[in-house]
Amino acid sequence: MTSSATVTLSPEALAAAPAISHVGVIGAGLMGNGIAHVCALAGLSVVLQDIKPEALAKAMETISRNMDRQIKAGTITQEEKAPALARITTSTELAAMAPADMVIEAVTEKEEVKRQVYKALIPHLKPSCLLASNTSSISITRLGASTDRPEKFIGMHFMNPVPVMKLVEIIRGIATDEPTFAAAVSLAERLNKTVVVAEDFPAFIVNRILVPMINEAVYALYEGVASVASIDTAMKLGANHRMGPLELADFIGLDTCLSIMQVLYEGLADSKYRPCPLLVKYVEAGWLGRKTGRGFYDYSHTPPKPTR
Ligand code: NAI
Numbered sequence: 001m002t003s004s005a006t007v008t009l010s011p012e013a014l015a016a017a018p019a020i021s022h023v024g025v026i027g028a029g030l031m032g033n034g035i036a037h038v039c040a041l042a043g044l045s046v047v048l049q050d051i052k053p054e055a056l057a058k059a060m061e062t063i064s065r066n067m068d069r070q071i072k073a074g075t076i077t078q079e080e081k082a083p084a085l086a087r088i089t090t091s092t093e094l095a096a097m098a099p100a101d102m103v104i105e106a107v108t109e110k111e112e113v114k115r116q117v118y119k120a121l122i123p124h125l126k127p128s129c130l131l132a133s134n135t136s137s138i139s140i141t142r143l144g145a146s147t148d149r150p151e152k153f154i155g156m157h158f159m160n161p162v163p164v165m166k167l168v169e170i171i172r173g174i175a176t177d178e179p180t181f182a183a184a185v186s187l188a189e190r191l192n193k194t195v196v197v198a199e200d201f202p203a204f205i206v207n208r209i210l211v212p213m214i215n216e217a218v219y220a221l222y223e224g225v226a227s228v229a230s231i232d233t234a235m236k237l238g239a240n241h242r243m244g245p246l247e248l249a250d251f252i253g254l255d256t257c258l259s260i261m262q263v264l265y266e267g268l269a270d271s272k273y274r275p276c277p278l279l280v281k282y283v284e285a286g287w288l289g290r291k292t293g294r295g296f297y298d299y300s301h302t303p304p305k306p307t308r
Pocket residue numbers: 026027028029030031032049050051052055105106107108109110113117134135136137157158159160251252253256291
């Protein structure tokens with residue numbers, strides 16, 4: 001099995017790719033708001049859906065604030081902001097996905113939750129609508145098989161924060177057809193992203209490598225090797241990482257990190273992926289990182305204060 005690092009679509013493949021002008025995004029959390037943001041800036045109509053109305057309100061505030069940052073940084077103009085925001089509508093109802101040419105699902109990293117979303121979503125979709133999951137780790141083949149359209153199902157794994165990070169991993173399930181693949185690649189390119197293709201193995205490329213490193217950092221903390229601040233400083237200055245692993249874990253969300261470790265542990269059946277008990281404990285405590293105000297750092301302090 002091989003994956004090419006660069007993707008070049010043939011004119012025939014491009015011609016066969018369904019056109020996408022209307023995108024649905026399900027889940028308005030960290031990733032959903034970023035995906036809606038970049039799609040709207042690229043001129044696509046976007047409907048953003050979440051079961052929680054407060055998540056939708058927060059997402060629209062975040063998108064507006066992040067666009068202001070981009071204006072300040074000179075990556076977009078002031079004139080682009082209002083029309084982009086106007087291209088996004090929000091809804092708590094899946095029926096709002098009816099006009100979508102492609103739906104990108106970005107709900108909580110739990111297979112059961114995603115399956116339930118697809119089951120409720122499918123009756124509202126056009127038969128031609130493509131379905132992508134932004135899952136960080138779950139099998140695209142298995143998720144696709146739980147829908148009525150495995151051939152139109154694909155993994156599009158955006159990175160956090162979406163407006164800043166250039167990469168999208170694209171993962172075909174075993175049944176994914178070539179027009180769907182070509183449409184996903186074209187969409188990612190339209191969003192100004194660089195595509196890498198990964199085979200459908202647990203956690204794909206980035207998280208297969210990154211999250212076990214984070215888990216190892218939590219083990220180092222758990223075993224008393226060093227404090228939070230020492231571990232993060234060591235990896236920033238010693239490995240030239242932009243963020244320390246524990247700071248990064250808080251940024252990703254500790255629940256998401258734990259779910260990815262569980263998928264690796266179960267999917268690869270190798271004890272080296274055992275989630276660190278301290279990571280489990282933090283998630284059980286509801287200390288999920290930045291999004292809940294506390295994780296390995298306490299974000300009620302400026303700068304955030306290490307908790308161990
Ligand atoms: P999050 O916890 O910030 O947001 C998830 C959102 O889904 C919440 O707003 C929640 O209300 C909503 N939701 C839950 N059940 C729902 C349902 N039945 N219908 C509609 N909305 C529902 O999570 P985050 O971080 O945005 O992750 C979403 C997906 O993106 C996951 O699959 C995750 O693995 C993936 N991902 C996460 C990255 C990260 O750095 N956090 C990076 C790349 C992918």
